[in-house]
Amino acid sequence: MAGLGKVAEAIAEHPLLAISWPKLLLLGWLSYLVTRSIYRAFLSPIAHIPGPKLAAVTRWYEAYYEIALSGQYSFHINKLHDKYGPIIRVAPDEIHIRDPTFYDEVYTKNPRVEKPGWDVKFGSPGSVFTTSDATIHRRRRATLNPMFSRRSILSLEQLIRQQTEVLCKRIAEYRATKEPLSVTEMLPAFTGDIIMEYAFGFSYKQLQSPTFESFHEAFMAIGSSAHVASFFPWAIAIMNLLPDKWVERIQPPMASLLRLKKDQWSIIGRKIRENAEHGQETEKTEEETSKKTANTTIFSEILSSKTLPASDKSQQRLADEAQLLVAAGVETTAFALSVGIYHIVNTPHIRRLLQDELFAAFPLGYRTMPSLHEFEKLPYLRACIQESLRLSYGISARNPRRHPDRILKYENNGKVYTIPKNTKVSMTIVDVHHDESIFPDSFRFAPERWLQEPKAPDGRPLEQYLVSFGKGTRICLGLNLAWTELYFAMGMMFRRFDFELHETDESDS
Ligand code: HEM
Numbered sequence: 001m002a003g004l005g006k007v008a009e010a011i012a013e014h015p016l017l018a019i020s021w022p023k024l025l026l027l028g029w030l031s032y033l034v035t036r037s038i039y040r041a042f043l044s045p046i047a048h049i050p051g052p053k054l055a056a057v058t059r060w061y062e063a064y065y066e067i068a069l070s071g072q073y074s075f076h077i078n079k080l081h082d083k084y085g086p087i088i089r090v091a092p093d094e095i096h097i098r099d100p101t102f103y104d105e106v107y108t109k110n111p112r113v114e115k116p117g118w119d120v121k122f123g124s125p126g127s128v129f130t131t132s133d134a135t136i137h138r139r140r141r142a143t144l145n146p147m148f149s150r151r152s153i154l155s156l157e158q159l160i161r162q163q164t165e166v167l168c169k170r171i172a173e174y175r176a177t178k179e180p181l182s183v184t185e186m187l188p189a190f191t192g193d194i195i196m197e198y199a200f201g202f203s204y205k206q207l208q209s210p211t212f213e214s215f216h217e218a219f220m221a222i223g224s225s226a227h228v229a230s231f232f233p234w235a236i237a238i239m240n241l242l243p244d245k246w247v248e249r250i251q252p253p254m255a256s257l258l259r260l261k262k263d264q265w266s267i268i269g270r271k272i273r274e275n276a277e278h279g280q281e282t283e284k285t286e287e288e289t290s291k292k293t294a295n296t297t298i299f300s301e302i303l304s305s306k307t308l309p310a311s312d313k314s315q316q317r318l319a320d321e322a323q324l325l326v327a328a329g330v331e332t333t334a335f336a337l338s339v340g341i342y343h344i345v346n347t348p349h350i351r352r353l354l355q356d357e358l359f360a361a362f363p364l365g366y367r368t369m370p371s372l373h374e375f376e377k378l379p380y381l382r383a384c385i386q387e388s389l390r391l392s393y394g395i396s397a398r399n400p401r402r403h404p405d406r407i408l409k410y411e412n413n414g415k416v417y418t419i420p421k422n423t424k425v426s427m428t429i430v431d432v433h434h435d436e437s438i439f440p441d442s443f444r445f446a447p448e449r450w451l452q453e454p455k456a457p458d459g460r461p462l463e464q465y466l467v468s469f470g471k472g473t474r475i476c477l478g479l480n481l482a483w484t485e486l487y488f489a490m491g492m493m494f495r496r497f498d499f500e501l502h503e504t505d506e507s508d509s
Contacts, residue, residue, distance in 0.1 A: 037057045037058070040056055040057050040092045041053050041056050041057050044056075044092070045420045045423070046089055046093075046095060046419070046420065046423055048417065048418075049087060049088065049089040049095050049417060050084040050085060050087070050088055050089070051080060051084055051088040051089035051090065052080065055080075055089060055090055055091060055092075056089050056091075056092060057092065058092065059091055059092060059231070061091075062090065062091055063231050066227040066228075066230065066231070067227060067228055067231065070224070070227065071224070071227045073090075074396065074397060074398060074428060074430070077090055077096055077398065077428070078098070078431070081096075081098045081431075085412060086098050086099040086410075086412055087099075087410050087412060087417050090398075090426075091424075093423070093424050094400060094423075094424040094425070094426060095419060095423060095424070095425050095426070096398060096425075096426050096427070096428075097410060097425065097426075097427050098427070098428070098431045099410075099412070100431070100432040100435045100438055100465055101458065102410060102427070103427060103432060103465075103467055103471065104464075104471060104472075105408060105410075106401050106408070106425050106426075106427050107401065107427075107467075107470055107471040107472040107474070107475075108403075108471075108472045108473070109472050109473055110403065110405075110406065110472070110473070111134060111138060111473060112134050112403075112404055112405050113134060113401050113402070113403055113404075113472065113473055113474075114132050114133060114134050114401065114402040114404065115131070115132055115137070115399075115400070115401060115402075115474055116132050116400050116401075116402050116424055117132070117230065117400050117424070118130040118132070119131070119132050120229055120230060120233040120236075121226040121229050121230055122222060122226060122229070122236075122323070122324065122327075123229065123233075123236035123237070123239070123240055124319075124320035124321075124323045124324050125320065126316060126317035126318075126319075126320035126321065127320045127321045127323065127324035127325070128140045128141050128144060128321065128324070128325075128477065129324040129325075129328055130320070130324060134404075134473070137473075137474075138473075139307060139308060139309075139312070140308070140312060140321075141473075141477065142307065143301065143302055143305045143307060143308055144298065144301075144302070144477055145477070146301075147198075147298050147301055148477050148478055148479075148480060148481060149480065150480045152480075153480040153481050153484050154372065156194075156198060156481070156484070157371070157372055157484065159194060159197055159198070160194060160484055160485060160488050161369050161488065163190060163193055163194050163207065163488075164190075164369065164488040164489060164492050165369065166190075166193075166207050166208060167186070167190050167207060167489060167492070167493070168492055168493070168496055168497075170186065170207060170208075170212075171186075171493065171496075171497055172497075175497065180502040180503070182212075183337070183338050183341055184216070184334075184338050185211070185212040185214065185216065186207070186212045187333075187334035187335075187337050187338055187489070188206075188212075188214040188215060188216040188219075188330050188331065188334040189206035189207040189209070189212040189213070189214040190207050190334065190485075190489060191329060191330045191331075191333045191334045191485060192204075192206050192207075192214050192215055192326070192329075192330045193205060193206055193207050194329070194481075194485065195325065195326055195329030195330060195478075195481075196260075196326065198297060198298060198329075198481075199297060199298045199299060199322060199325055199326065199329075200264065200267055200297055200298075200299060200322070201267075201297040201300070202267070204259075204260075213256060214256065214330070215256050215257055215260070215326060215327070215330050216330070216331070216334070217253035217256070218253050218254050218255070218256050218257040219257075219327050219330065219331050220253065221251050221253045221254060222254075222257075222327070244258045244261070244262070257323070260322075260323075260326065261319065261323070264319060264322045267299075298325065299318060299321075299322070302318065302321070303318075328476075328477075328478060329478055329481070332392075332394055332476075332482065333481075333482045333485050333486060335392045336385075336388045336389050336392040336394075336468070336482075336486060337388065337485075337486060337489055337490060338392075339388050339391050339392040340384055340385065340387065340388025340391075340392075340445075340486075340490060341490070341493065341499070342501070342504070342506075343387070343388070343391070343445035344384060344445075344494065345499045345500065345501055346501060347445060350384070350445070350447060351494070353380055353447075354380055354381060354384055354447075354494050355494055355495070357378050357379075357380045357381060358378070358381065358491060358494055358495040359495070361374065361377070361378055362374075362495055365495065365496060366496060369492070370491065372484055372487060372488070375487035375488065375491045376487065378491070379451060380447060380451070381487070381490065381491055382450070383447035383448065383449075383450035383451055384447045384490065385483070385486045385487065385490060386447070386450045386463075386466060387445050387446065387447050387449070387450065388486070388490070389466060389468040389469075389486075390433045390439070390466055390468065391433070391443075391445060392468070393429045393430050393433060393468060394429055394467075394468040394469060394470065394476070395429060395470075396428070396429065396430050397428070398426040398427065398428045399426055399427065399428070399429075399470070400424040400425065400426040401424070401425055401426070402422055402423065402424055402425070403421060403422070403423075403425070404421055404422050405421065406421060407419065407420060407421055408423075408425065429467050429468060429470075432465055432467050433465075433466075433467070433468075435465070437457055438456050438457065438462070438465050439465070449462070450462065450463075469482075
């Protein structure tokens with residue numbers, strides 16, 4: 001070691017190399033960056049994928065669009081596809097594909113597929129939605145699956161019917177006073193009360209509050225900070241360490257979520273204690289879970305699961321799950337409804353066709369609240385919901401997957417691109433729903449495209465290309481609940497009311 005020290009001294013004292021340590025470090029770092037860039041651009045296993053070299057070399061390319069231009073990378077990726085073709089490299093370790101026929105390859109039912117990237121976006125890495133690892137995801141999801149099966153959701157129908165009555169009552173109040181009603185504010189309160197009742201056994205009755213206080217603003221704020229969090233996950237960690245009062249001062253829209261956080265801590269904490277007291281007697285198998293009782297809530301089920309390890313029942317993990325379940329349950333369905341209502345009201349012949357169908361099926365109007373089965377028999381209502389789902393996208397961001405045990409092959413114009421195992425591959429629902437060969441005039445709200453069992457150009461049922469809920473192992477857990485809410489809300493709103501647009505147009509979406 002002494003010998004080595006002398007060599008270093010000799011080198012440092014050499015007149016040609018008389019360079020200070022900080023400069024030496026800087027030089028070392030720069031040469032590392034240059035070597036890494038050369039490797040990424042020309043030698044990486046995905047160097048053969050077309051795209052801008054800067055995106056291949058550094059994530060700062062993406063950061064510029066996501067942070068400096070506030071979440072514009074998806075739009076830019078679209079322009080890159082126009083230039084480079086349907087398969088492009090959008091980051092040093094990520095490929096993006098714009099080709100609906102490849103959707104099922106990326107979003108498969110292969111139980112080993114991973115979902116990287118979402119764990120750092122929202123600061124809630126323990127939820128089913130954000131869990132990246134396939135094995136951990138499988139056991140967490142298996143506990144929730146029975147709670148969201150069609151059978152379970154049917155047993156929730158009564159709650160949704162009651163909530164729909166409240167919705168209609170609130171709309172009637174606005175009709176009586178002729179005040180403009182903001183559906184963007186009202187609908188998250190409708191969906192929020194339902195998912196809270198189901199998750200925790202209580203709700204804030206947001207739909208009954210005069211101004212429809214809901215989690216909407218808070219989730220919008222989280223959504224915009226997710227672009228930054230992808231690059232600086234520590235920023236969220238620091239926010240989580242701050243006292244709630246400070247967070248509320250920095251981001252006032254977070255107030256509703258902070259209240260939920262406080263209440264859910266005490267509710268979940270109480271349930272954890274109750275669970276510990278009752279111990280094994282209350283633990284249930286998955287089969288027992290599917291036999292839901294009126295008092296069952298999502299969190300009581302998680303806590304009494306026999307298959308989940310203790311670490312999956314920790315307070316923090318449950319808080320993560322609570323936040324994401326509420327977020328997923330509130331915003332998506334409410335947005336799909338808002339989009340649909342806007343287009344239906346804005347297109348008189350669609351509104352007329354929908355109302356003709358609803359009036360013929362349910363002539364008693366106010367005195368009737370049909371069942372889910374009855375709503376499901378109405379093809380035009382279903383088609384309106386499908387168009388609402390198509391044009392609201394579910395998730396508009398790209399959604400990466402990693403296939404640890406499979407090399408993917410993508411073919412375009414006779415050229416085959418090999419995608420090595422473990423590469424991040426992403427696609428975007430928006431691209432699928434606006435593919436003009438599958439959905440001609442794709443920006444138009446056209447329920448008729450869903451009537452009479454239509455086929456896509458490749459002969460598959462058109463519905464295969466409606467991917468609002470995703471596909472494969474990570475397909476939306478709440479899709480049965482979402483469909484039920486959509487049927488009840490859209491069906492009853494147009495059966496009982498006539499709407500007009502008030503100071504709004506497509507630029508608001
Ligand atoms: C119109 C309504 C909805 C749409 C369009 C929608 C869409 C989606 C999409 C696109 C995903 C991601 C799939 C993926 O990563 O490939 C997802 C996942 C998920 N959704 Fe929904 N969703 C809706 C309603 C709901 C509701 C009401 C809930 C109820 C809590 C819910 C809970 C979830 C959960 C927990 C996941 C994560 C599933 C997993 O990773 O295993 N969603 N949803």
